[in-house]
Amino acid sequence: MLMCRDLADIASDYIDGELTNRQNLSVKMHLMMCKHCRTFIGNLRASTDLLKVHASRQENEELIRKIDERVAEALGARKSESDGCK
Amino acid sequence: MDTSTHPDPQGSLIEDLKRGNSFAYKEAVREYSPGMLAVARFYLDHSSAEEIVQDCWVTVIDAIQKFEGRSGLKTWLHRIVANRCKNKLRSINREVATDFSESLDPELADRFNAKGRWDLPPKLKFHESADTLMENDALSGCLDKHLSALPETQRSALMLYEAHQHKSEDVCNILDINASNLRVLLHRARQKIFLMVETFQETGKC
Numbered sequence: 001m002l003m004c005r006d007l008a009d010i011a012s013d014y015i016d017g018e019l020t021n022r023q024n025l026s027v028k029m030h031l032m033m034c035k036h037c038r039t040f041i042g043n044l045r046a047s048t049d050l051l052k053v054h055a056s057r058q059e060n061e062e063l064i065r066k067i068d069e070r071v072a073e074a075l076g077a078r079k080s081e082s083d084g085c086k
Numbered sequence: 087m088d089t090s091t092h093p094d095p096q097g098s099l100i101e102d103l104k105r106g107n108s109f110a111y112k113e114a115v116r117e118y119s120p121g122m123l124a125v126a127r128f129y130l131d132h133s134s135a136e137e138i139v140q141d142c143w144v145t146v147i148d149a150i151q152k153f154e155g156r157s158g159l160k161t162w163l164h165r166i167v168a169n170r171c172k173n174k175l176r177s178i179n180r181e182v183a184t185d186f187s188e189s190l191d192p193e194l195a196d197r198f199n200a201k202g203r204w205d206l207p208p209k210l211k212f213h214e215s216a217d218t219l220m221e222n223d224a225l226s227g228c229l230d231k232h233l234s235a236l237p238e239t240q241r242s243a244l245m246l247y248e249a250h251q252h253k254s255e256d257v258c259n260i261l262d263i264n265a266s267n268l269r270v271l272l273h274r275a276r277q278k279i280f281l282m283v284e285t286f287q288e289t290g291k292c
Contacts, residue, residue, distance in 0.1 A: 018254075
């Protein structure tokens with residue numbers, strides 16, 4: 001029988017739909033009977049959603065500025081080369 | 087325009103990049119660099135990772151001419167970064183060391199009794215939606231702090247899977263790990279964030 005600890009171990013796989021049908025069924029059966037695990041799964045899912053939103057907002061302005069400079073320089077050099085060939 | 091090899095609107099961005107359009111480069115750099123940095127950080131320290139990402143963009147100016155659209159632009163860029171990082175690691179004779187042994191976080195594992203039932207169950211439900219929670223600046227700052235404290239391998243896997251929405255298969259290819267190891271990295275990282283949010287909600291402290 002699936003215990004709470006076992007469920008916590010495979011909780012991300014359950015959230016992402018990565019379990020086999022059999023595993024999925026035993027998680028669902030356990031969740032019907034266990035309030036604590038229902039709260040845990042709900043909170044882990046909420047944490048995952050939070051991460052998605054937060055991580056996609058992360059930017060690195062300084063790195064982007066440096067890359068823009070190097071790309072502009074390289075594009076400029078390429079253009080002068082091709083102009084020189086004409 | 088031939089759209090058989092790449093779907094719009096990315097197709098037009100790729101055509102602009104091939105033409106050397108500087109605005110297209112600015113757009114692509116802003117869109118794709120955070121993910122490229124996440125890939126590089128899996129393999130290298132922060133400053134080497136930033137250098138690799140900068141070098142890659144310079145390489146892309148020529149390499150994009152040969153891009154045929156067999157994969158998406160994002161996956162193609164991430165693979166270039168990964169290959170460069172792997173070459174660099176080979177040149178300095180180093181490997182990425184990662185512990186894939188336990189999927190349950192030790193702090194969470196301690197909350198179960200010997201029979202495998204909850205000893206210290208989660209008390210509160212996280213009611214609010216992610217967008218509402220993110221409006222809390224203190225929580226957002228706390229998330230930054232805890233994301234920075236994650237091992238690089240966990241953070242990179244998390245960034246590529248959650249923020250940059252790669253499929254598992256692509257993350258495994260880019261990071262050179264197998265599917266079960268990716269599952270361990272993702273689960274470990276999510277549990278850390280779960281524990282952080284729980285502490286924050288219960289105590290208001292980070």
